[in-house]
Amino acid sequence: MTVIIVANPKGGVGKSTISTNLAGYFARRGESVMLGDTDKQQSSRAWLGIRSKDLPLIQSWDEEGGQLRTPKGIAHVVLDTPAGLAGERLKELLRIADRVVVPLQPSMFDILATRDFLAHLAERKAVRERHTRIGVLGMRVDARTRSAEQLQRFVEGLGLPVLGYLRDTQNYVQLAAHGLTLWDVAASRVEKDLAQWQSVIDWVDRD
Numbered sequence: 001m002t003v004i005i006v007a008n009p010k011g012g013v014g015k016s017t018i019s020t021n022l023a024g025y026f027a028r029r030g031e032s033v034m035l036g037d038t039d040k041q042q043s044s045r046a047w048l049g050i051r052s053k054d055l056p057l058i059q060s061w062d063e064e065g066g067q068l069r070t071p072k073g074i075a076h077v078v079l080d081t082p083a084g085l086a087g088e089r090l091k092e093l094l095r096i097a098d099r100v101v102v103p104l105q106p107s108m109f110d111i112l113a114t115r116d117f118l119a120h121l122a123e124r125k126a127v128r129e130r131h132t133r134i135g136v137l138g139m140r141v142d143a144r145t146r147s148a149e150q151l152q153r154f155v156e157g158l159g160l161p162v163l164g165y166l167r168d169t170q171n172y173v174q175l176a177a178h179g180l181t182l183w184d185v186a187a188s189r190v191e192k193d194l195a196q197w198q199s200v201i202d203w204v205d206r207d
Contacts (some may be wrong), residue, residue: 003077004204005097007090010113011083014103014139017172019080022101024181025201027056031075038093039062051179058163063104086117094126099204101163102103104155106147111154118158135203138165164199167192 006019019035027201035058037044042122048060061077061113094100101120104114121127121134136155141148145166155162171190181182182190182197 001071001074001077002098002204003079003096004099004101005093006101006103007081007085007093008102008104008114009083009085009117010110012030012182013105013110014172014203015199016047016080016167017139017166017176018103018137020047020174020176021181021183021197022200023058023076023078023205024056024183025197026076026078027087027134028073028181028183030056032073033057033076033078034059034071034074035174036077036079038081040082047179048174049176049179050177051097054185055179058170083151090202091124091126094124094130094132097126097132098130100127100132101200101204102134102136103139104136104151105139106141106145106151108150109118111151115154115158118160122158122160133203135161137163137200139163140168142167161203163203164196166196169193 004022006015008015023033023035033050035044045060046175048058051058059072081093102114102118104110118136119135126132127134132138138151141151148165152162171193175185180205187194
């Protein structure tokens with residue numbers, strides 16, 4: 001089983017968008033997947049509530065008595081996390097994480113707000129012992145811009161990979177409103193977005 005944590009201490013950077021679409025990818029591939037929501041706002045759980053039962057199944061992963069327990073018989077778990085994630089809660093999540101995806105917008109304010117978090121992640125004992133992979137995903141960014149270059153230099157300076165760049169599009173908003181992901185609609189409708197996700201999927205699937 002692979003546990004993927006989507007985390008950034010800053011809010012509004014697209015954690016739920018990444019979490020739901022990752023879960024949607026695994027479900028469309030026919031693999032058993034659970035989507036967990038450790039955020040008090042429960043955005044991902046609410047999204048599951050409006051997802052049609054006719055779509056590929058994404059199960060909800062609920063904490064048992066406040067404890068994170070990895071379920072048996074599940075191929076993938078994707079965990080959405082809250083803003084301000086730190087301390088014991090972060091430590092607990094990292095104990096079970098195989099991958100950590102950090103969504104990051106390319107503004108200097110977002111970069112500075114996330115810098116210490118990324119450095120802290122790389123130093124965590126649980127990350128080193130589990131050989132947890134950490135990758136940064138540029139959000140709402142055009143890969144051809146100076147902002148993307150700035151983000152690339154910053155992340156490479158920390159010794160972390162940039163998994164790719166997701167453009168600013170209403171596709172994610174419109175699909176989420178109906179409990180859908182990129183993999184639940186005709187590929188021709190979201191062709192550009194699927195192409196941008198390929199490098200992310202390659203990294204997640206890599207052994």
